[in-house]
Amino acid sequence: MAVKHRFIVLDGVEGAGKSTQIQRLAQVLRDAGEDVLVTIEPGGTTIGEHIRELLLSPDFPAMTPLTELLLFCASRAQHCDEIIRPALEAGSVVLCDRFSAATFAYQGHAGELGEDLVVSLDAAATRGLTPDMKIILDLPPDEGLRRKFKEEGAANADRIEQNAPAFHERVREGFHRYAERYPDRTAIVDASGSEDEVFAGVCEVLGIHRGPR
Secondary structure: OOOOOOEEEEEEOOOOOHHHHHHHHHHHHHHOOOOEEEEEOOOOOHHHHHHHHHHHOOOOOOOOHHHHHHHHHHHHHHHHHHHHHHHHHOOOEEEEEOOHHHHHHHHHHHOOOOHHHHHHHHHHHHOOOOOOEEEEEEOOHHHHHHHHHHHHOHHHOOOOOOOOHHHHHHHHHHHHHHHHHOHHHEEEEEOOOOHHHHHHHHHHHHOOOOOOO
16 A cells, blocks of 8 residues: 555544544554654654643643744654654654644634744744645534543643633634645544544545545
8 A cells, every 4th residue: 555645644623533543544554564653742752742741731821822832833843853854754654643733723823823923933843844644633622522521531621621612613713724724735524423434534535545444
């Protein structure tokens, strides 16, 4: 099975199933003989994990959207230089849980910092490294949060998950706006169905001929 895309990102609202779908996709690609790196943002590096703790900790409710943006970009700069770019140069397929689209949707749109600022800082952080395909798993935010908290409990919600429902609605709008702005390398997949149905949609976008389990 030839894999056209080497750097693939799955993104979307909270509880959309990104982690589950990435693990399924990674297994399919490994079964096909590919070396696959699965990574996450914010995080992916030792520095990034420390930044992740700051970003998600409920201990910092006063953190502003601009501070969030700068921290996300700092984590991404380290992630790209230390992990993602070397893996791609070595011939691996890189699967990333969140990337630039999330920053655009959360801080740019929902956080009202504006598209241009987010795009400019993100370009500096990535130094032009762009995913071959960004798949946005789409479903109503209230359903995503219901799924997430059903498994983990609302008491464990991180700082960003604790935002008001209206914020999460704007996040979803931001993802759709991102897909409109970058249609060539962005696809929206309906995540409201079963795990198998969503995975079939992911595989269709990537041109992987693989049915449900």
